[in-house]
Amino acid sequence: MKNNFYMHSSSVFAVLLAIMIANPHISYSGENSKNGHSSDRFQNPETSFKKAKEILLQRYQDRNLTEEALYQAAVQGMLSSLNEDDHQWNKLFSPKELKEMEKEDASEFAGIGIVFNFLADTGLIQVLRLTPGSPAEKNGIHVDDNIVSVNGKTYREKKIIDVVHDIRGRVGDSIHLKILRGDQIISKSFKLESIHWNPVESEILPHKIGLLYVYYFGENTPDLIRSALDKFKNAGVRGLIVDLRYNDGGVFDSAIRSSELFVPKGSTITTIIDRENNKEKKKSNQEPVFTENLPIALISNQYTAAGAELFASALIENRGATLVGEKTAGKWNVQTLEKLPNGFAIKYTTQNFLSPKGVSFHEIGLKPDLEVASKKDFRPLANNIEVRLTADAQLKAAVYLIREKK
DSSP: OOOOEEOOOTTOOOOSOOOOOOOOOOOOTTHHHHTTOGGGSOOSHHHHHHHHHHHHHHHOSOTTOOHHHHHHHHHHHHHHTSOTTTGGGOEEEOHHHHHHHHHHHHTEEEEOOEEEEEETTTTEEEEEEEOTTOHHHHTTOOTTOEEEEETTBOOTTOOHHHHHHHTOBSTTOEEEEEEEETTEEEEEEEEOEEEEOOSEEEEEETTTEEEEEEOOBOTTHHHHHHHHHHHHHHHTOSEEEEEOTTOOOEEHHHHHHHHHTTSOTTOEEEEEEOTTOOEEEEEOOSOOSOOSOOOEEEEEOTTOOTHHHHHHHHHHHHHOOEEEESOOOOOOEEEEEEEOTTSOEEEEEEEEEEOTTSOOOTTTOOOOSEEOOOOTTOOTTOSOHHHHHHHOHHHHHHHHHHHHHO
8 A cells, every 4th residue: 555745735735645657757848958859859838739639639539538638637647757756756636536535634534444455466455454443343354354345346457546435435334345364255244434543553562662553644643642652651661662664654744743752852853855955954842752762663664654764764863763674665755735726636746855864765765773574474563462472573573672772
């Protein structure tokens, strides 16, 4: 399941899901002329675009082609043809997609209550975690189940937004799932309920180790982290583990405010760089919850990206946190989402960011201090803590490191 890192403006909000559109790359103005190929430039662009549009509307084989469709394709082409390094993060969103994303950011919607991974090549929906008390949990869906179809619809070569749309709806709507469990196909039918999606969860492990799961940096994530840390402090924990696996970003400001809860006041959390190469340091404006130097371990995997990487680098370089698991995704840029007059919206890259020491790990990723692979058949978000502590090699390694440092 692919998501992105956004920065708020007056017309911008955070979104969770992003879909990449692949199109050929264009050359920027002047690029070809520098190489002696000025004839390759798209000269007289407005007149030529208008003519191309007229030709297609009059002569294209499909008589149902509309001017509206061509304009939409043109905007999609503009966004997907930008800088090769980050063109996949630039996209046009439909009103339907925006509506689903607004629900996600609000952390409450009508659904079945699962965290899942979507495999477009097979169309399988892998259940990673169940929301406690959700319809999925109450009706016997298991972690590691693979949903094959929703209301008779399959998803091979479809988009993740199609899955999200179909497993959500209105409270009381009926849903029918076909599930692959082992080598058996199981059918489940039940009704959608209101789901409150919590981006932060916590628990205290044996040996007084506080375990914090941060799934996403939403608007309320810093407040939820603070509550968890206060609970840990009152319980007298002697070490912290922050699990960032499958956290692929969120709201830019939220990742910074979350980092402030851990690093010393005045510390540089990140440096952002705009299109003019202007640099702005973002520093912590508050004291951390734990002023004493508790050992901290962070768990990452290949899906740890963007805001989660910013957060991790802030704790690594300011608090000496240890990174355990797998190398992170290497997405170190920020996108802005702005609505268009027709209800669509464009998402485009506006900034890059650096670690506190001024290093970019874009397309490189953070390398773990202790590299530990996860088992292919194990889901680290399993609900049972006893299962996690015995079967999750990455969590076990993090616990070992904390105990060694205490």
